[in-house]
Amino acid sequence: xxxxxxxxxxxxxxxxxxxxxxxxxxxxxxxxxxxxxxxxxxxxxxxxxxxxxxxxxxxxxxxxxxxxxxxxxxxxxxxxxxxxxxxxxxxxxxxxxxxxxxxxxxxxx
Amino acid sequence: xxxxxxxxxxxxxxxxxxxxxxxxxxxxxxxxxxxxxxxxxxxxxxxxxxxxxxxxxxxxxxxxxxxxxxxxxxxxxxxxxxxxxxxxxxxxxxxxxxxxxxxxxxxxxxxxxxxxxxxx
Numbered sequence: 001x002x003x004x005x006x007x008x009x010x011x012x013x014x015x016x017x018x019x020x021x022x023x024x025x026x027x028x029x030x031x032x033x034x035x036x037x038x039x040x041x042x043x044x045x046x047x048x049x050x051x052x053x054x055x056x057x058x059x060x061x062x063x064x065x066x067x068x069x070x071x072x073x074x075x076x077x078x079x080x081x082x083x084x085x086x087x088x089x090x091x092x093x094x095x096x097x098x099x100x101x102x103x104x105x106x107x108x109x
Numbered sequence: 110x111x112x113x114x115x116x117x118x119x120x121x122x123x124x125x126x127x128x129x130x131x132x133x134x135x136x137x138x139x140x141x142x143x144x145x146x147x148x149x150x151x152x153x154x155x156x157x158x159x160x161x162x163x164x165x166x167x168x169x170x171x172x173x174x175x176x177x178x179x180x181x182x183x184x185x186x187x188x189x190x191x192x193x194x195x196x197x198x199x200x201x202x203x204x205x206x207x208x209x210x211x212x213x214x215x216x217x218x219x220x221x222x223x224x225x226x227x228x229x
Contacts, residue, residue: 033217033218035218041222042200042220042221042222042223043152043200043202043218043220044220045217045218045219048217087152089218094164094165095140095157095159095164095204095206096154096157096164096165097142097154097218098154099144099151099152099154100151101151102151102152
């Protein structure tokens with residue numbers, strides 16, 4: 001089957017670093033994406049890993065290990081506006097995307 | 110580009126009524142996805158199309174749900190008859206289906222703002 005596991009909630013303080021983990025089981029796995037969703041808004045794309053290793057985009061980095069079926073999103077220099085839900089999503093070889101249940105990040109001053 | 114456009118943004122209807130949700134893709138995109146989001150079930154993939162062809166509708170909950178893509182830029186999701194348990198936010202998303210990992214495809218889905226459906 002298809003499944004993605006991520007923590008339901010994480011709390012961190014402004015300026016800190018937080019890591020959100022994701023483990024997946026996806027037949028025909030192609031890559032792992034990360035999306036951010038603020039309350040009442042739509043998911044927006046943050047990062048994608050098609051190959052093993054680290055991808056860096058400003059304050060956000062994402063990592064993938066295919067052998068471990070594992071990835072993470074790293075958020076540095078946390079800001080209050082980073083409070084949102086973060087979803088990992090796996091892409092399979094038919095370009096089908098499955099989403100995890102989301103991690104609610106609470107950033108405190 | 111205006112992005113993915115969904116309508117209506119909000120719909121309140123009574124049980125048994127027909128509901129039609131609409132989605133306009135980003136020009137040039139060739140994949141279209143319909144998702145439903147609820148607190149209990151998260152983001153569920155209902156159906157997706159590649160090049161106007163339905164590829165996988167295994168997520169469509171029941172025969173009451175149907176989706177069409179009459180042309181390369183437009184899709185509809187219809188619920189007939191609607192039930193209170195259909196209440197959710199329905200998102201459509203489009204992407205450009207590209208090649209294998211490392212061949213330039215980012216896998217980015219562009220979501221519309223969603224249609225919030227309430228069935229009384």
